[in-house]
Amino acid sequence: MPSQIKLAVIPGDGIGPEVVTEALKVLTATSVDVSTTEFPFGASYYLKTGTILEDSDIDELAQHDAILLGAVGGDPRDPRLTGGIIERGLLLKLRFALDHHVNLRPTTIFSGVTSPLAEPGAVDFVVVREGTEGPYVGNGGRIRTGTAHEIATEVSINTAFGVERVVRFAFAHAMGRERKKVTLVHKTNVLTHAGGLWQSTVDRVATEFPEVAVDYLHVDAATIFMVTQPSTFDVIVTDNLFGDILTDLAAAISGGIGLAASGNLNPSGEFPSMFEPVHGSAPDIAGKQLADPTAAILSIALLLSQFGETDAAARVNAAVEADLSTRGATARSTAEIGSAIADAVAQN
Amino acid sequence: MPSQIKLAVIPGDGIGPEVVTEALKVLTATSVDVSTTEFPFGASYYLKTGTILEDSDIDELAQHDAILLGAVGGDPRDPRLTGGIIERGLLLKLRFALDHHVNLRPTTIFSGVTSPLAEPGAVDFVVVREGTEGPYVGNGGRIRTGTAHEIATEVSINTAFGVERVVRFAFAHAMGRERKKVTLVHKTNVLTHAGGLWQSTVDRVATEFPEVAVDYLHVDAATIFMVTQPSTFDVIVTDNLFGDILTDLAAAISGGIGLAASGNLNPSGEFPSMFEPVHGSAPDIAGKQLADPTAAILSIALLLSQFGETDAAARVNAAVEADLSTRGATARSTAEIGSAIADAVAQN
Ligand SMILES: CC(C)[C@H](C(=O)O)[C@@H](O)C(=O)O
Ligand SMILES: CC(C)[C@H](C(=O)O)[C@@H](O)C(=O)O
Numbered sequence: 001m002p003s004q005i006k007l008a009v010i011p012g013d014g015i016g017p018e019v020v021t022e023a024l025k026v027l028t029a030t031s032v033d034v035s036t037t038e039f040p041f042g043a044s045y046y047l048k049t050g051t052i053l054e055d056s057d058i059d060e061l062a063q064h065d066a067i068l069l070g071a072v073g074g075d076p077r078d079p080r081l082t083g084g085i086i087e088r089g090l091l092l093k094l095r096f097a098l099d100h101h102v103n104l105r106p107t108t109i110f111s112g113v114t115s116p117l118a119e120p121g122a123v124d125f126v127v128v129r130e131g132t133e134g135p136y137v138g139n140g141g142r143i144r145t146g147t148a149h150e151i152a153t154e155v156s157i158n159t160a161f162g163v164e165r166v167v168r169f170a171f172a173h174a175m176g177r178e179r180k181k182v183t184l185v186h187k188t189n190v191l192t193h194a195g196g197l198w199q200s201t202v203d204r205v206a207t208e209f210p211e212v213a214v215d216y217l218h219v220d221a222a223t224i225f226m227v228t229q230p231s232t233f234d235v236i237v238t239d240n241l242f243g244d245i246l247t248d249l250a251a252a253i254s255g256g257i258g259l260a261a262s263g264n265l266n267p268s269g270e271f272p273s274m275f276e277p278v279h280g281s282a283p284d285i286a287g288k289q290l291a292d293p294t295a296a297i298l299s300i301a302l303l304l305s306q307f308g309e310t311d312a313a314a315r316v317n318a319a320v321e322a323d324l325s326t327r328g329a330t331a332r333s334t335a336e337i338g339s340a341i342a343d344a345v346a347q348n
Numbered sequence: 349m350p351s352q353i354k355l356a357v358i359p360g361d362g363i364g365p366e367v368v369t370e371a372l373k374v375l376t377a378t379s380v381d382v383s384t385t386e387f388p389f390g391a392s393y394y395l396k397t398g399t400i401l402e403d404s405d406i407d408e409l410a411q412h413d414a415i416l417l418g419a420v421g422g423d424p425r426d427p428r429l430t431g432g433i434i435e436r437g438l439l440l441k442l443r444f445a446l447d448h449h450v451n452l453r454p455t456t457i458f459s460g461v462t463s464p465l466a467e468p469g470a471v472d473f474v475v476v477r478e479g480t481e482g483p484y485v486g487n488g489g490r491i492r493t494g495t496a497h498e499i500a501t502e503v504s505i506n507t508a509f510g511v512e513r514v515v516r517f518a519f520a521h522a523m524g525r526e527r528k529k530v531t532l533v534h535k536t537n538v539l540t541h542a543g544g545l546w547q548s549t550v551d552r553v554a555t556e557f558p559e560v561a562v563d564y565l566h567v568d569a570a571t572i573f574m575v576t577q578p579s580t581f582d583v584i585v586t587d588n589l590f591g592d593i594l595t596d597l598a599a600a601i602s603g604g605i606g607l608a609a610s611g612n613l614n615p616s617g618e619f620p621s622m623f624e625p626v627h628g629s630a631p632d633i634a635g636k637q638l639a640d641p642t643a644a645i646l647s648i649a650l651l652l653s654q655f656g657e658t659d660a661a662a663r664v665n666a667a668v669e670a671d672l673s674t675r676g677a678t679a680r681s682t683a684e685i686g687s688a689i690a691d692a693v694a695q696n
Binding site for chain 1: 431432435436440462463464465466467483484486488489490492493494495496497498499500501502503504505506507508509512535536537538539540541542543544545548567568569571572575576589592593595596597599600601604605
């Protein structure tokens with residue numbers, strides 16, 4: 001563990017800078033030794049400079065111990081930003097270049113938070129989403145584009161190396177949790193090639209973790225259980241695309257995307273991990289102090305855990321939980337929420 | 349329209365035969381002129397005969413005007429049935445061979461039905477799922493299987509021909525509905541090749557339907573709205589895999605998979621369409637009269653609509669709605685539910 005954490009900060013676009021400001025406020029309140037360097041990347045930077053992310057930028061980011069990212073992406077109707085050019089050129093590029101093969105996304109229904117579910121039960125699970133392969137590799141193409149004979153393909157690429165390391169992470173992670181249960185989510189009855197690799201990898205790794213209970217759900221069925229019995233999940237391990245879908249659903253049932261934190265982890269430490277709220281840049285509410293900084297703040301807790309600062313992480317989580325339980329009908333600004341949580345962290 | 353509907357019936361496995369019996373009871377009660385021929389296909393048939401579905405079986409099925417399918421699939425732990433062999437060899441094989449390119453899945457929260465959502469609102473939408481291409485084509489493979497160097501791929505194939513016909517169906521279908529709104533669901537910011545084809549097809553077809561409002565959601569965001577604002581959806585058009593996932597989620601929020609009907613349509617009439625409940629064969633509760641036949645009965649209503657029997661379809665829907673609103677704490681058997689609905693249909 002570094003004595004001082006060198007943190008690269010990418011506030012990004014829209015509400016990104018606002019929530020990052022609050023996240024850093026809370027990080028400062030923990031008194032953990034951190035130095036920050038800010039990077040301007042995002043849609044506005046691209047529109048100004050024509051650059052999304054150069055190789056030299058990645059090299060510079062890689063010099064840091066971790067990255068905090070707010071949110072990136074501009075106005076979706078802007079023709080200069082179509083086709084996910086910022087998402088792919090910045091966010092996914094970093095996940096791939098920095099080998100963030102574990103995308104860790106915890107879901108808890110905090111006390112005081114209203115779930116859209118009538119009877120959510122006690123929900124506390126984590127999705128371990130693969131982050132560097134699957135349908136996200138960009139493989140495929142279009143021929144005869146724009147004609148009646150167009151064909152477009154997407155190739156999901158799954159490797160034993162890539163699947164095994166994330167499955168192994170999920171089992172090891174489950175060992176540190178009370179229920180010690182891993183659920184593989186895939187679609188093995190249709191996607192038999194990739195599904196076969198995922199299932200056989202889980203079967204093999206499971207033999208090394210005899211204490212961990214193992215379960216399997218097709219992705220379609222998993223969405224049902226997430227709505228009807230979310231408390232039955234402990235650790236879900238799944239591919240990049242299914243993980244993307246399930247974690248938005250998980251956020252929805254647990255009080256919204258404003259509370260969903262994530263860590264794009266490089267567990268070996270070869271490259272810096274990147275922490276980010278699951279939400280996007282929400283250009284429609286940007287600059288108005290309307291955004292909830294909680295997801296960014298909870299991402300700070302994930303960052304702290306990653307650096308062994310378990311006490312500081314617990315203080316952040318506790319302060320968030322306490323704050324959530326007092327939220328009433330009166331809306332507070334982004335800064336008010338951040339300051340309240342930071343104050344509580346500083347006092348504990 | 350045929351004067352007598354020649355219906356091929358595949359009761360299938362598990363609860364399939366039980367729910368099909370009730371669906372046929374209700375069909376008879378409508379007095380629409382139908383003749384039925386039963387086919388034994390399914391997991392048990394396969395385990396007995398070694399045959400899933402021969403080309404000659406498909407030819408024979410194709411002689412009918414429509415197909416009613418209960419549910420197929422055996423014990424998922426049976427090693428002779430792994431890898432979705434029945435699902436792919438029977439269900440998907442029929443969808444592909446009979447060119448069921450529109451998989452129509454309506455979602456309503458019927459009065460009297462308890463949604464797991466605290467405030468579901470008035471929900472009435474339909475998912476138009478592409479049924480003959482996308483990630484379901486089976487393309488891809490595994491090399492170095494079982495070794496540390498294994499690679500497994502899945503290739504999603506999307507054609508202008510295939511996408512345009514289902515998109516066109518969705519717009520035409522929306523024209524017959526009150527809100528006239530089509531939402532494309534995809535993941536165009538990551539799956540840019542297929543997403544580009546889907547988006548440009550929707551853009552082009554939309555110009556022919558100026559009265560239809562057009563919207564777009566990424567699949568991850570769509571799961572959020574399905575939980576938080578399901579009443580905002582009207583017609584969703586999406587690919588085979590996203591449609592599979594979204595329709596299970598849609599079933600979950602609207603009272604469960606026991607109520608979800610579907611039609612695998614061949615709109616041109618070149619081949620028979622196939623109607624089936626979205627649920628599976630549920631071997632654990634099979635033969636106990638515990639299954640809810642409602643999804644199969646609602647699939648009969650879809651079948652009747654398809655043959656222009658709109659009055660009979662409306663009577664079935666009304667009888668189901670009335671029955672649902674009287675369901676209390678006392679569980680009724682599969683046959684009791686079927687008979688109650690059939691009686692109501694006969695009396696109206
Ligand atoms: C913005 C997008 C590329 C990204 C993803 O699909 O991974 C987002 O949805 C997420 O979940 O972090
Ligand atoms: C059984 C399975 C192959 C099927 C599918 O994936 O289409 C089912 O989930 C459905 O939705 O009809």
